[in-house]
Amino acid sequence: MSFLKKMKEKLTGTSESETVSKKFKDGLSKTRTQFTSKVNDLVAKYRKVDEDFFEELEDLLLQADVGVETVMELMDSLRFEVQRKNMKDTAGIQSVISEKLVEIYETGEEELNELLIQDNGLTVILFVGVNGVGKTTSIGKLAHRLKQQGKTVMLAAGDTFRAGAIEQLQVWGDRVGVEVIKQSEGSDPAAVMYDAVRSAKSRGVNVLICDTAGRLQNKVNLMKELQKIHKVLEREVPGAPHEVLLALDATTGQNAMIQAQAFKEATNVTGIVLTKLDGTAKGGIVLAIRNKLHIPVKFVGLGEQMDDLQPFDTEKYVYGLFAEGLEQEEGNDFKN
Amino acid sequence: MAFEGLAERLQGTIQRIKGKGKVSEADVKEMMKEVRFALIEADVNLKVVKEFVKKVSERAVGVDVMKSLTPGQQVIKIVKDELTQLMGGEQSSIQFASKPPTIIMMVGLQGAGKTTTTGKLANIIRKKYNRNPLLVAADIYRPAAIQQLETIGKQLSLPVFSMGIDVSPVEIVRQALEKAKEDHNDVIIIDTAGRLHIDEKLMQELKDITSIKQPDEVFLVVDAMTGQDAVNVAQSFNETVGITGVILTKLDGDTRGGAALSIRSVAGKPIKFVGMGEKMDALESFHPERMASRILGMGDMLSLIEKAQENVDVEKAKELEEKFRTQSFTFDDFIEQMNQVKKMGPLEDIIKMLPGAGKIKGLENAKVDEKQMVRVEAIIYAMTPHEKTTPSIINSSRKKRIAKGSGTSIQDINRLLKQFEDMKKMMKQMSSNMQQQKGKKKMKMPGLDSLFK
Ligand SMILES: Nc1nc2c(ncn2[C@@H]2O[C@H](COP(=O)(O)OP(=O)(O)OP(=O)(O)O)[C@@H](O)[C@H]2O)c(=O)[nH]1
Ligand SMILES: Nc1nc2c(ncn2[C@@H]2O[C@H](COP(=O)(O)OP(=O)(O)OP(=O)(O)O)[C@@H](O)[C@H]2O)c(=O)[nH]1
Ligand SMILES: [Mg+2]
Ligand SMILES: [Mg+2]
Numbered sequence: 194m195s196f197l198k199k200m201k202e203k204l205t206g207t208s209e210s211e212t213v214s215k216k217f218k219d220g221l222s223k224t225r226t227q228f229t230s231k232v233n234d235l236v237a238k239y240r241k242v243d244e245d246f247f248e249e250l251e252d253l254l255l256q257a258d259v260g261v262e263t264v265m266e267l268m269d270s271l272r273f274e275v276q277r278k279n280m281k282d283t284a285g286i287q288s289v290i291s292e293k294l295v296e297i298y299e300t301g302e303e304e305l306n307e308l309l310i311q312d313n314g315l316t317v318i319l320f321v322g323v324n325g326v327g328k329t330t331s332i333g334k335l336a337h338r339l340k341q342q343g344k345t346v347m348l349a350a351g352d353t354f355r356a357g358a359i360e361q362l363q364v365w366g367d368r369v370g371v372e373v374i375k376q377s378e379g380s381d382p383a384a385v386m387y388d389a390v391r392s393a394k395s396r397g398v399n400v401l402i403c404d405t406a407g408r409l410q411n412k413v414n415l416m417k418e419l420q421k422i423h424k425v426l427e428r429e430v431p432g433a434p435h436e437v438l439l440a441l442d443a444t445t446g447q448n449a450m451i452q453a454q455a456f457k458e459a460t461n462v463t464g465i466v467l468t469k470l471d472g473t474a475k476g477g478i479v480l481a482i483r484n485k486l487h488i489p490v491k492f493v494g495l496g497e498q499m500d501d502l503q504p505f506d507t508e509k510y511v512y513g514l515f516a517e518g519l520e521q522e523e524g525n526d527f528k529n
Numbered sequence: 530m531a532f533e534g535l536a537e538r539l540q541g542t543i544q545r546i547k548g549k550g551k552v553s554e555a556d557v558k559e560m561m562k563e564v565r566f567a568l569i570e571a572d573v574n575l576k577v578v579k580e581f582v583k584k585v586s587e588r589a590v591g592v593d594v595m596k597s598l599t600p601g602q603q604v605i606k607i608v609k610d611e612l613t614q615l616m617g618g619e620q621s622s623i624q625f626a627s628k629p630p631t632i633i634m635m636v637g638l639q640g641a642g643k644t645t646t647t648g649k650l651a652n653i654i655r656k657k658y659n660r661n662p663l664l665v666a667a668d669i670y671r672p673a674a675i676q677q678l679e680t681i682g683k684q685l686s687l688p689v690f691s692m693g694i695d696v697s698p699v700e701i702v703r704q705a706l707e708k709a710k711e712d713h714n715d716v717i718i719i720d721t722a723g724r725l726h727i728d729e730k731l732m733q734e735l736k737d738i739t740s741i742k743q744p745d746e747v748f749l750v751v752d753a754m755t756g757q758d759a760v761n762v763a764q765s766f767n768e769t770v771g772i773t774g775v776i777l778t779k780l781d782g783d784t785r786g787g788a789a790l791s792i793r794s795v796a797g798k799p800i801k802f803v804g805m806g807e808k809m810d811a812l813e814s815f816h817p818e819r820m821a822s823r824i825l826g827m828g829d830m831l832s833l834i835e836k837a838q839e840n841v842d843v844e845k846a847k848e849l850e851e852k853f854r855t856q857s858f859t860f861d862d863f864i865e866q867m868n869q870v871k872k873m874g875p876l877e878d879i880i881k882m883l884p885g886a887g888k889i890k891g892l893e894n895a896k897v898d899e900k901q902m903v904r905v906e907a908i909i910y911a912m913t914p915h916e917k918t919t920p921s922i923i924n925s926s927r928k929k930r931i932a933k934g935s936g937t938s939i940q941d942i943n944r945l946l947k948q949f950e951d952m953k954k955m956m957k958q959m960s961s962n963m964q965q966q967k968g969k970k971k972m973k974m975p976g977l978d979s980l981f982k
Contacts, residue, residue: 252575255569255575255757256574256575256757257757258572258756258757258758260570261566261569261570323754323779323782324640324642324779324807325639325640325641325642325752325779326640327639327640333672354807355677355807356644356645356676356677356678356680356681356684357673357674357676357677357678357679357680358673358677360672360673360676360677361671361672361673361676361677363673364672364673365672368672378680409779409781409782409783410782410783411781411782411783412781442640442752442754444638444752444755444756444758444762445752445754445755445756446572446754446755446756446757446784446787446788447570447571447572447756447784447785448572448754448782448783448784448785449754451783469638469639469640469725471725472638472725472726472727472758473725473726473727473758473761474756474757474758475758478756497639497670497671
């Protein structure tokens with residue numbers, strides 16, 4: 194369902210959206226309060242809610258890579274709400290903005306940020322994505338995280354193509370202290386997966402995380418190869434892969450939407466790991482991806498070290514989309 | 530969800546302008562709004578877009594658009610020309626030192642493609658310039674970065690200098706220079722670790738490396754899929770280290786690559802190469818014009834427009850359009866139209882150039898029957914002037930005469946008459962559709978209608 198449709202439904206008060214609204218209020222957690230108060234600060238800089246205000250907000254979101262379509266939908270719904278409530282000055286608009294921004298992401302869907310780890314038996318997690326986005330690094334970090342949670346973890350070196358890929362995963366395995374199942378460079382990745390699943394089963398580990406080679410989504414053969422890998426896992430473990438995580442680089446612009454679509458088609462992606470958020474890029478396209486393709490972000494990458502992986506926090510993220518930009522613009526021509 | 534190209538985006542406005550016969554400033558403004566959106570969707574930075582649009586509007590308002598084939602296409606052409614120009618000339622030359630060794634340093638964000646491109650570049654330098662490069666492994670941070678470069682070196686049979694991960698990159702480069710002297714390597718290419726442009730410590734490290742000896746080339750390696758942030762990256766790297774050129778990687782994907790324009794306009798440095806794959810031979814020189822078309826999402830649309838402009842008589846095209854609208858289209862016009870299209874080259878080629886044509890099933894193998902066209906011409910030439918303007922008078926005796934005169938059969942003539950009627954109906958429908966959906970941009974085959982009239 195489109196964001197706008199959801200919005201309208203919400204405003205006319207249908208049952209589904211009532212729960213959203215209720216959830217929103219109930220969930221006014223500490224982070225939410227912090228978030229809202231930050232939006233307060235931000236809005237307090239304006240006296241009037243006028244076109245200049247909307248235009249600045251629009252620009253900030255576009256510069257966060259949110260994308261034209263989503264930004265326009267959001268601005269429409271904000272304008273609509275402001276008009277409906279006849280808001281003239283900025284008092285009161287803060288809650289509207291924060292609500293809308295979070296809603297464009299959540300749109301009433303269940304919180305799916307948690308990984309689906311099986312209570313019994315082997316959980317298989319497959320990493321996919323284009324070249325250089327941070328798959329292998331995120332696998333290292335996730336293995337560390339799961340291990341800290343008391344799980345036993347094994348890694349599968351499914352990138353048999355790129356120079357040094359197997360060695361890279363092995364270094365991560367050593368760092369974290371988990372076993373890496375690998376074959377030689379150039380071998381069939383599906384065969385590596387088969388091997389890995391067998392080892393994981395016989396060792397009785399909780400989680401097997403599979404690395405794959407980076408591939409651009411428009412390479413038909415490579416996408417087929419990925420489907421083959423997927424099939425092997427499916428066949429060897431019931432319900433596997435339990436998670437298919439798409440690594441997306443926060444620096445990536447609008448092409449990320451096409452990536453998400455293509456990888457979802459090929460492997461039924463269950464979640465996104467948004468990497469490199471420690472830079473200045475915002476990866477705003479994940480709003481549109483969530484909105485259109487219903488793929489949630491599960492983790493964010495915040496650096497190159499083992500513990501630089503955090504669960505996704507919608508409020509924090511959404512605020513970050515425009516807050517810094519706003520602060521930067523301050524003192525420039527922002528206010529008038 | 531592919532994004533609409535500029536041509537598609539402009540359809541709505543173009544249709545309306547056609548009806549009005551005069552382009553107002555408001556029309557240009559509206560078209561520029563579409564240009565703005567198209568560029569943002571192509572990942573050109575917003576600030577760069579704003580500047581660009583301002584510049585193009587000025588040109589577009591002043592231009593004598595009515596003389597052109599269609600005003601919309603003229604605007605597209607202005608946009609593309611301006612883009613191409615902004616992106617600079619074709620430059621794939623490497624600046625070599627007058628006194629060897631030439632030092633090339635690769636810098637950029639994490640995962641951009643520095644290490645891979647180091648290998649590709651070395652390959653070109655050896656093959657094309659006949660030099661003897663040494664690869665230097667100065668990334669001591671990323672797990673197995675050294676092994677990666679060593680594997681690449683092995684693949685290419687090129688030497689790699691490394692000192693493990695316990696020696697500082699500055700020291701590694703210092704010793705690499707010594708080694709190059711000893712081994713008579715006339716080019717050294719330094720692979721540095723990926724780093725964030727806001728990481729002061731690591732940015733300082735790059736400065737320290739350049740202070741040993743200023744590199745002849747500092748290439749900023751940028752992922753073609755980069756979004757709005759490209760300007761910050763290019764600006765920071767340029768200010769801190771002083772880049773001399775840009776290499777755009779992963780252009781074998783389906784990204785529009787608007788980052789190219791962003792980088793070019795903030796750093797002002799030439800884009801020298803583009804990465805077109807993971808293999809070691811996938812490095813090509815940069816073509817600004819191709820890049821401009823790509824950013825605008827236009828396939829070869831522009832060459833098609835240019836062809837049309839070279840070959841189609843604008844005044845005649847306008848007359849024809851008028852005839853469609855008033856339903857006074859005759860067989861003479863039919864022939865005229867066929868000739869105009871023929872002048873543009875083989876139909877198959879023209880179809881291939883249409884954006885979106887590749888997605889239409891079966892069209893990729895479309896063969897236009899040139900023999901059939903010859904037959905049609907013959908039939909029309911065998912008609913009397915009255916028959917050409919009023920085909921309804923063609924009865925069976927007239928058909929017999931025409932068949933004899935053109936060396937065709939009655940069936941051929943019937944077929945053509947039917948086609949002609951169908952075509953008129955279609956034209957009528959199309960022009961009324963266009964009236965209805967003015968302002969909308971939902972034409973099925975963008976540009977097709979205006980190109981063939
Ligand atoms: N700053 C930062 N760097 C990251 C993050 N995640 C990964 N990286 C870096 O990005 C680069 C590429 O990461 P990889 O894990 O090799 O990416 P990949 O997707 O496995 O790459 P391929 O296998 O070549 O497709 C490395 O230098 C990583 O250290 C992050 O969250 N923040
Ligand atoms: N399809 C495609 N992939 C590329 C291209 N250039 C590099 N890659 C891939 O992108 C990924 C990252 O490349 P690297 O050379 O490791 O990138 P890097 O900048 O050295 O990464 P760090 O050292 O971690 O910062 C690898 O999977 C490469 O194979 C290209 O032009 N096309
Ligand atoms: Mg990898
Ligand atoms: Mg590297």
